[in-house]
Amino acid sequence: MTAVPRRRxxxxxLATGGRSRPGTEGFERLTVLFADxxxxxxxxxxxxxxxxxxxxxxxxxxxEAAAHLRLPVSATVFLAADLVEAGCLHARAxxxxxxxxxxxxxxxxxxxLRALR
Amino acid sequence: MDSVRSGDRAGDPVDQPVGRPxxxxxxxxxxxxxxxxxxxxxxxxxxxxxxxxxKTTLIRTLSEIATLHTEEAMTETGRPVDDLAGLPxxxxxxxxxxxxxxxxxxxxxxxxxxxxxxxxxxxxxxDIARGALGALVLADTRRxxxxxxxxxxxxxxxxxxxxxxxxFPDAPVHSVEVLRAHLDLxxxxxxxxxxxxxxxxxxxxxxxxxxxxxxxxxxxASTATQERx
Numbered sequence: 001m002t003a004v005p006r007r008r009x010x011x012x013x014l015a016t017g018g019r020s021r022p023g024t025e026g027f028e029r030l031t032v033l034f035a036d037x038x039x040x041x042x043x044x045x046x047x048x049x050x051x052x053x054x055x056x057x058x059x060x061x062x063x064e065a066a067a068h069l070r071l072p073v074s075a076t077v078f079l080a081a082d083l084v085e086a087g088c089l090h091a092r093a094x095x096x097x098x099x100x101x102x103x104x105x106x107x108x109x110x111x112x113l114r115a116l117r
Numbered sequence: 118m119d120s121v122r123s124g125d126r127a128g129d130p131v132d133q134p135v136g137r138p139x140x141x142x143x144x145x146x147x148x149x150x151x152x153x154x155x156x157x158x159x160x161x162x163x164x165x166x167x168x169x170x171x172k173t174t175l176i177r178t179l180s181e182i183a184t185l186h187t188e189e190a191m192t193e194t195g196r197p198v199d200d201l202a203g204l205p206x207x208x209x210x211x212x213x214x215x216x217x218x219x220x221x222x223x224x225x226x227x228x229x230x231x232x233x234x235x236x237x238x239x240x241x242x243x244d245i246a247r248g249a250l251g252a253l254v255l256a257d258t259r260r261x262x263x264x265x266x267x268x269x270x271x272x273x274x275x276x277x278x279x280x281x282x283x284x285f286p287d288a289p290v291h292s293v294e295v296l297r298a299h300l301d302l303x304x305x306x307x308x309x310x311x312x313x314x315x316x317x318x319x320x321x322x323x324x325x326x327x328x329x330x331x332x333x334x335x336x337x338a339s340t341a342t343q344e345r346x
Contacts, residue, residue, distance in 0.1 A: 029230075
C-alpha cells in the first residue's frame, strides 16, 4: 500500500497540541499581537491566515484573538509564534519593559479607576 | 465561565455554550473591539468566586467590549465527584473563561478575567492568575462558605485580594462586621457590599482592591514578586 498525499485529518491547531514548541515561552494571555502590513502574506495555512486576517485591522491580545477565533489560548499562541517567526506579525509584552515597578503600575491602575468614578 | 461541558473538541466546530449570546466572529472584523493603541500598559485582575455569584455580571457591567470567553482545557483532578460524573466516557473537558476589558485614563487597559472557584480548577486558576495584580473574590450571603475554596486558592497563589459581597435582592442582609466574622477575613482584607449590576458599585470594589494591592506592596523601590514577562 502506498501513501497517497492528502489533507491531514486533524486541524493544524490540534496537530500542534501536545508538543512543546520553541519560541512560545514569551507569550501569555495579554501579549499584544499586531500586523504591520496591509497585504496578507502568501502561503499561510488556513488557521494562520484566520489569525492574520483578524489582526489586519488592529491590535488584539492573544486571549482576545483566541476568543474571536474560538481557539484555545495555547493553540492561538502556537499560531502567533509561527507568524511572528515568519515576520508576518509582531508581539509585545503587556507591560512595556521600562515600566516594571509593581508600585508604579498599581498606582496607575488606582488613578485610572478613580478617574472613572 | 461556569458552564462546564464535556466533548471532543475536534468534532465540535460550533462551540457555543448554551445560554450565551453568540460571539462576534472573526468573519466580522468590524465588530471586533481592537485596541486603540499599541503602546498601552495592559493589566490583569481576576474576578473569582463560586458558580452563579455574579462574576460575569460584574465583568459585563464594567467591560467596554462585549464579554468574550475562551475555552480552556480542564485538568482532571477531582474528577469522580464533579459535574461530569454522568459522562464517564469523555476525556476532553473544557471550561469557558469569561473576560472583559476596560480602558482607563493614563494609557492603561485593564483586563478582568472571571475564574472558576472550585479546587478542581486549581491549575487553570493558577494559569489565569499568573501576572495578575490582584483578585476580587465575590461572595453571596446565602452561601458564604462557597467562597472559602477560592479564597484558599487565592492565598496559595499569593495574590492580594478583596472580597465583594454581591447583594442579591432576595438575599439576607448582614452587617459588614458579621460578614467579616463569617468569612474569617484577615483584618487588612477589604470587604465591600456590592451590586455587580451597578457600574459605580463595581468600580468601587475594584478601587478597594487596587488600594489594598498597593498597601500590600513595599513602599520602597520595587521588589517584584510576580512574573512580568
